[in-house]
Amino acid sequence: MTTNPFTEEHELLRQSIKKFVEKEIIPHVEDWEKKGICSKEVFKKMGALGFFGVSFPAAYGGSGMDFWAAIVVAQEFANANVGGLTMSLFAHAYLPLPLLVALGTEEQKNDYLIPAIKGDKIAALAITEPGAGSDVGGLKTNAKDMGDHYVLNGSKMFITNGTIADFIVVVAKTGEGLDISLFLVDTKSEGFSAIAINNKLGMHSSDTAQLFFEDCKVPKSALIGEKSNGFYYIMNNFQQERLLAAVTSTFMAEWALERAKQYTLEREAFGRAIAKFQVIRHKLAEMAVIVEACRSISYRAVAEYIEKGNKAETIITMAKVFTSEEALKVINDALQLHGGVGYTEDYGIARVYRDARLLPIGAGTTQIMYEILGKMIIDDASHTDKLK
Numbered sequence: 001m002t003t004n005p006f007t008e009e010h011e012l013l014r015q016s017i018k019k020f021v022e023k024e025i026i027p028h029v030e031d032w033e034k035k036g037i038c039s040k041e042v043f044k045k046m047g048a049l050g051f052f053g054v055s056f057p058a059a060y061g062g063s064g065m066d067f068w069a070a071i072v073v074a075q076e077f078a079n080a081n082v083g084g085l086t087m088s089l090f091a092h093a094y095l096p097l098p099l100l101v102a103l104g105t106e107e108q109k110n111d112y113l114i115p116a117i118k119g120d121k122i123a124a125l126a127i128t129e130p131g132a133g134s135d136v137g138g139l140k141t142n143a144k145d146m147g148d149h150y151v152l153n154g155s156k157m158f159i160t161n162g163t164i165a166d167f168i169v170v171v172a173k174t175g176e177g178l179d180i181s182l183f184l185v186d187t188k189s190e191g192f193s194a195i196a197i198n199n200k201l202g203m204h205s206s207d208t209a210q211l212f213f214e215d216c217k218v219p220k221s222a223l224i225g226e227k228s229n230g231f232y233y234i235m236n237n238f239q240q241e242r243l244l245a246a247v248t249s250t251f252m253a254e255w256a257l258e259r260a261k262q263y264t265l266e267r268e269a270f271g272r273a274i275a276k277f278q279v280i281r282h283k284l285a286e287m288a289v290i291v292e293a294c295r296s297i298s299y300r301a302v303a304e305y306i307e308k309g310n311k312a313e314t315i316i317t318m319a320k321v322f323t324s325e326e327a328l329k330v331i332n333d334a335l336q337l338h339g340g341v342g343y344t345e346d347y348g349i350a351r352v353y354r355d356a357r358l359l360p361i362g363a364g365t366t367q368i369m370y371e372i373l374g375k376m377i378i379d380d381a382s383h384t385d386k387l388k
């Protein structure tokens with residue numbers, strides 16, 4: 001991509017997000033991170049200002065802009081170096097809600113989608129289980145059709161927003177093998193409970209939970225889309241999540257690079273700024289090349305997604321695996337260039353180092369991305385032809 005994808009409308013949005021992040025987010029980051037708080041207030045404020053709805057249709061309270069608008073929001077949040085809260089906000093808006101836009105009934109849209117875009121209700125998407133993560137087909141949570149309602153039993157693991165959500169899109173078995181369906185579970189439902197997972201390496205200002213469904217009764221109207229089609233819906237829905245993971249990786253690496261540049265220009269050793277040592281200048285140059293490569297592949301993936309939707313799967317998968325792994329290298333080098341202070345909480349570099357470690361795990365691990373690409377490239381060469 002050679003041209004700047006951001007229009008005047010995107011830049012206006014950027015100005016208002018920037019102000020919001022400076023006023024409502026940055027002053028609280030240290031406190032939220034230290035105490036492990038995922039602020040529900042921020043959801044309300046984000047919704048009230050229309051920031052969840054930037055790329056959602058106007059019919060549901062969104063502003064109907066293209067997906068670059070979501071990228072603008074992600075970029076401005078990256079400047080606050082608060083990966084945890086950002087993950088919670090994005091897991092709310094971009095994991096469960098697109099499923100409701102595409103498949104929800106009028107009732108589901110009115111009662112859940114629209115309030116969620118407004119920030120009045122918090123949402124989550126529950127796929128992973130204690131016994132099945134990468135292997136989505138191996139999940140055990142099941143939903144039994146009881147005639148006039150469904151009963152859910154099972155457990156979900158590592159669910160972002162799990163303890164603060166008002167509703168959760170739950171992926172459950174409705175038969176054998178890949179007979180999987182999606183259910184909109186109101187967290188007030190009897191038989192539902194959640195406990196917070198508080199011993200995470202990073203992402204401290206996000207809410208992560210284990211969920212339990214014990215004879216959890218949900219109405220027939222809780223089914224999202226068609227019964228037994230859930231596996232296909234979820235695989236499609238991963239594309240937007242992986243795209244966001246790719247741009248987020250890029251922005252986190254860029255943030256760390258900027259900090260490293262700043263620090264090495266200020267820090268002196270052996271009578272000069274350390275940025276004057278050739279080995280450090282070359283390292284910064286190498287990091288800058290990687291960040292640009294991450295931006296190129298992730299922006300190309302966004303452009304193709306806007307053009308082709310989920311048919312852009314090959315480039316999205318490539319962007320996800322490349323940027324998440326490369327960002328770790330850049331962030332690791334940025335920490336190294338900070339010396340001992342990089343290992344403390346004083347410069348924020350330790351936080352981005354911790355938070356970024358999730359990038360090659362969440363939204364499909366690196367190994368799974370290569371597995372998908374292996375199938376596309378080796379078993380079905382037409383996928384790679386489509387990239388050219």
Ligand SMILES: Cc1cc2nc3c(=O)[nH]c(=O)nc-3n(C[C@H](O)[C@H](O)[C@H](O)COP(=O)(O)OP(=O)(O)OC[C@H]3O[C@@H](n4cnc5c(N)ncnc54)[C@H](O)[C@@H]3O)c2cc1C
Pocket residue numbers: 091124125126127128131132133134135157158159160161200203208358361362363364365366367368371
């Ligand atoms: C902070 C956090 C937030 C999360 N938020 C959510 C959420 O909101 N909703 C949700 O549903 N999930 C969420 N997850 C779960 C996340 O998506 C999974 O952890 C991830 O998909 C990996 O699954 P797993 O942990 O079960 O690992 P496993 O699938 O058990 O994998 C373990 C290792 O084996 C490798 N592996 C597995 N299969 C293969 C294979 N076929 N070939 C080669 N290697 C393989 C994996 O790559 C990995 O290295 C979250 C996780 C974390 C840590």
